[in-house]
Amino acid sequence: MTAKRIAGYGRVNPDELIEFSWDGQTLTGLSGDTLASALLANNQTVLSRSFKYHRPRGLMSAGVEESGAIVSTGSGDRLEANVRATTQELYSGLQASGQNAWPSVRFDLSEVSNLLARFFGAGFYYKTFMGPAHWLPAFARTARSAGAGTRAWMFCEKWIRRAAGMGAASALPDPDHYEQAHAFCDLLVVGAGPAGLNAAASAAEAGADVLLVEQDFELGGYLLSSGDKAHASELAVLLKRIEQAGVRVMRRTTAFGLYDHGVAGLFERVTDHQPVSASVDAHCIPRHRCWTVRCQHTVLATGAIERTMAFADNDRPGIMTAGAAQTYLNRFAVRCAQRVVVVCNNDSAYEVALQLAIAGAGVTLLDARAEIDEVWQQRLQSQGVEYQSAATVLRAVGHNRIRKVQVGLRDVASPQASWRPAETLECEALLVAGGWSPVLHLLSHRGIKPVWCETRACYVPGKHAQPITVLGAANAVFDHKQCTEGATQWATGWSASRAVSTAVPGRLLHGRRPRPQALLDALPNALPVAAKDNSSNNDADTEVDARMASGWQQDLYPLFEIVPSGEGTGGKSFVDPQHDVTVADVQLASREGFVSVEHMKRYTTLGMATDQGKMGNVLGIAVMAAASGRSISEVGTTTFRPPYTPVSLGALRGRSRGAHFRPTRRTPMHDWNLSHGATMMDAGLWQRPWFYAEPGESMLQTADRESATVRRSVGLCDVTSLGKIAVQGPDAAEFLNRVYTNNMASLVIGKARYGVMLRDDGLVLDDGTCWRLAEHDYFVTTTTAQAAAVMVWLEELSQVRWPQLQVHINSVTDQWAGVAVAGPRSRELLALLMDNPDQVNNENLPFMGVTRVETADGLPCRIARISFSGELAYEIYVESDYAPYLIDQLWRGAASMDGCLYGLEALNTLRVEKGHVTGAELDGRVTLQDAGLGVMAAQTKSYIGSTLAARAGLTDTNRPRLVGIMPIDAGDTFNAGSILCQQSDISGYGEGWVTGVASSPELGHWIGLGFVNGGHQAWENRALVAADPVRDRQVAVKVVSPHMVDAEGERLRG
Amino acid sequence: MILIECPFCGVRDHAEFRYGGDGSIHYPALDADLEHWHDALYLRENIDGMQLETWHHVFGCRQWLLVERDTVSHEISSVKPANNDIGVILDSALTDAGGGTFSSSVGSSPVGSGDASGSSHVPDNKKE
């Protein structure tokens, strides 16, 4: 028992005990604990196993940068992997367990991989799996010489993934729900430490709408863990000000990314701090929310993260940052150990050493700097802290817990720091204070590169002109007073300049229509304050202030890698513990010529773990600089990308799940179809009837019956999903004439025409019909699939290319519902609905005729005699609300004629029999000629695509052309997607492909449509094979004219 | 996450819009020769800086817009209706409010095409 709760400390409630489980064992923590502080208080030291080497790992920090205590929580469908114990709030019943270990983190049999460590160095994967894999057993080397590495990877992947990796995710569906939300504000403040709280309070008091987000569950940042009584009362005052000024506060919320035009992405953890049952009871509360926030200005008061140093076995459980130990003591009332060694290179560890000593620990402090300030010496002495200057730690000793450290001493006269081994010190915890790294990740998201500051030995914000200000420790201002005063000063100035530019409406982005010029002024980039704001202090002339800003008596001694003099100590010194990247890996990368820091990162995977190198990046860059004889500025830094900390996929997905993944479109006849036995299928966003089975019928039997009924009697099909566009105006005829390949200007009123549109490049965009209702009034139909694309295209043409044309284009797809009435008795059926049957006779409604009539019931209809099935057929459109009535009336008549309802399956049969193309054929690669529609190309006019359609490559007669396909053996079936090959050469792309198939009751066997080089004439009397390599099928077929039924088209004209 | 100020609808998230393409292209007449069409369709600048492009306000007014956007910073310096005639109407409507800048001072919109063959009744002032 070394760690201990200390009475009178912390913000936890000692009277409120909380039971939780760790690896199946029931433990007790306190209200206000994190999982990490509770585990520490219970003396749990080994909390996980490392990524590659399975080394035991414990707590390394007290925050989001945690690289050691990565655990799993929950179970079953709520199993959550890779949770940082340091940010998980403790709640009653929390289940947590170690991961990446078997049988447990304390006894992990995979630790043997630590012994194989030299095989897992930098570039292990590249070297092993990209080159020839001679080392593999023969059966795994089946690949031809190229790609052998890939084969080797596929062979070994399973084994490696099990050995190296992190926690396992639940494979069960996620029972929680998630939300997405939007918010707006004048000022977004990220981080509620001293700087953030002061900036938010001051700006809000001056009238700004301020949103303050804090990833922790408590506001205060450093004020929560400093242990300074004055800070506690200061925090109370700030919280009061925040509340009174109306600052909107979001706790447990991480600003995970900054984006263009003042957008921030927030990840709010709504229920992760509660027992599952409570959130389930609440039911409508989501687990997480993903917020899109738009603001005029952003303050980054994101603080700084303490670095470690690289010495041998610096990852042993019991080694953590000094700041973390301070947090555990002052915020969570846990003294991390009885016997403590503090190793530092700057002043910030001194307070920690003192506080631990006051709390009863035996403390030894090793400072790498040559001298220790007099005042500090007195204070240390008064509390009995032993200390030594020009000293550091060479090596940590211990396995599952640190037991002692080997001290290293340097000769202060020597310019080159090398450390000679000195005595060893017994300890139960080693606290490392290697300097502070400002959190500049969010700035990096905006493309602003941090700049290395030698004086403060850290990266500071680079210059920029974006509406972002970095305050406090994030701006490398480490002195408390300067943090608070600087933040207040900035917020006051910002508010003042904001008040001056009155053109900026306070709630600009709340949806009000602003005046154009005012808007331009208000765009974040044009904010006057942005130009003046220079948050970076990295100029030479401001360097003078840097030491003051540090708040330290003495400069930091930049110490990253601790190099022992003489023989190495043999242990591993980690720069990125989460990805098990060592100093040796970085040095190897340097020796192998990885000069760019971005290349080194990818080669070694430094900083590529879930923590994105929060603790290790600077260390790695410093090691690389030393290895290549460059300065840190010369090496540069890698780019941080969103998210700052992991974001659940559920939050990014929000409610777009299952049926809500995309919109569902239903026709007005949807319910009617269902009540008449329809089985529906998805056609794009639409739900369309697939087939209407009678009891005991299979899908195929149904489709056969339906298509046969249409050819024999009459059938009804809901065709509402076809795109419908009203094209109106004096120039409508001219407009359509330019768009369609055939002549639409000559279309007479009361007639319809089949039409095809090309793209600019001469390939087919879509086909459909065009009805001329009046001189200036056309009704255009498109395919279901291309309806939206055609609408956008026509709008582009009319607005952008030909603004001179007086034409209006409106989508009326939702306004009109349609039923296709097809079959030899369709006219008879239609006549039943009319007062006067002659309204639809052959004279009044001839082939391709259009009429607008009222039925006997007074229902206004648009009817065109057009056919997709090849039979005598009509399309009837009514206003959408009347659609169920219309189809009901039609169905009464059809039923009396032994007619049927038919769905997409039968529709497909009918069109394949006739060789009519759909989206399966018009796939964006075919010309008019390819699709057998050459006659649709007007010779007397130009139209969109006509020029480029004449290119040699598109007019080659040997291009794949539309053909019909029939099996040689009438009993055979074949699949859409098959490749058409010559019998002698079944390989590669073959001679063509099959686009659609159908069982044809009319012909008594299966048929298909497809494309074959040169068309069916080129293959007369020559058999092909429909090869389906995926399903391993080969069927002998012949290619024929695509018009397989009623090639002369007599039926539809009768 | 960029914001586009639609002249008709106000400031909107780009998710409401659909990107069109290069707004500086002068599409040739429909009967222009293959070379002109080839160049208009396939030759594009790869601009590092301010670029004229077309956007369509799909989930809004359905108007096509001409947007000047910096391809590096995403800064948008102007948004106008692609149909300059509409810009002129907007401008005159906004005279009271200090005037608008939605129309080009000379000629018609920068984007447009030549005339189609056989449609001489249509005014065409942008022939290449």
Ligand SMILES: [Zn+2]
């Ligand atoms: Zn709009």
